[in-house]
Amino acid sequence: MLEPKRVDRVVDLASVALISVAAVLTALCGYQSGRWAGQQARLYNLAEAGRIRSAEAADRANVLMAIDVGLFLHYVDAVAAGNAREATFILGRFRPEVKPAVQAWLATKPLRNPHAPSSPFAMPQYALKTQAEAHADDAAASANFNAAVEATRHSDDFLLLTVIFAGVSFLGGISTKLVYPRHAIAVAVALVGLIYGLIRLVQLPFS
Numbered sequence: 001m002l003e004p005k006r007v008d009r010v011v012d013l014a015s016v017a018l019i020s021v022a023a024v025l026t027a028l029c030g031y032q033s034g035r036w037a038g039q040q041a042r043l044y045n046l047a048e049a050g051r052i053r054s055a056e057a058a059d060r061a062n063v064l065m066a067i068d069v070g071l072f073l074h075y076v077d078a079v080a081a082g083n084a085r086e087a088t089f090i091l092g093r094f095r096p097e098v099k100p101a102v103q104a105w106l107a108t109k110p111l112r113n114p115h116a117p118s119s120p121f122a123m124p125q126y127a128l129k130t131q132a133e134a135h136a137d138d139a140a141a142s143a144n145f146n147a148a149v150e151a152t153r154h155s156d157d158f159l160l161l162t163v164i165f166a167g168v169s170f171l172g173g174i175s176t177k178l179v180y181p182r183h184a185i186a187v188a189v190a191l192v193g194l195i196y197g198l199i200r201l202v203q204l205p206f207s
Helices: 004-080 084-091 099-107 129-175 182-202
Strands: none
Touching: 004 084, 004 129, 004 182, 129 182
C-alpha cells in the first residue's frame, strides 16, 4: 500500500501536469471557437449579400420578361390585324434573348399546328441571363448559409471544450488544497475530463 506522502507527491505532480495541459488546450479551443465564430459571421454576410443579388437579378428578369411579353402581344395584334409592316417592324425589335425563341416558335407554325407551344416563352430557347444569375446567386447564398450553420456548430463545440478544459484546470488546482484521498479523487475526475475533451478535440475540424 502506498504511503500517503508518496501519494501526495504523485497527485501533486499529476495536478501540475493536468493544469499545464488543460491551460494550453483551453487557449487552443478558445482560439478555434473565435476563428469559427468569425468564419460564421463572414459566411452569413456572404449569404445575405447573395440573397440580395438574387432578388435584384430576379426583379430585373421580371421587368425584362414583362417587356418581352408586351412586345410579343403587340406583334400578335399586328399579325391578327394583317399589318405585315408593323409585324415585321416589331419582330426586328425583340431583344437578342427573345429572338431565337420567337423564331423557333414561328417555325412550329403555331397558326396551323394545334400542338405548337402556346408562346415563345414556352420554348426552351427563351432563357434570360438575369434569371440564371438569380438562380446561381440563390444557390450560392444557400450554400454559404449552410456553411455558416456548420461553422456555428463548430464554434459551439470548441466553446464547450474550452469550458471542459477550464474545469480540468480548476479541479487540478483545487486538488492541491485537498487532503488524501479527496485530492486523488479530484485529479482522477480531472483526468477523465481531459481524456474526454481530447477525444472530442481530435474529432473537430480546425479553422
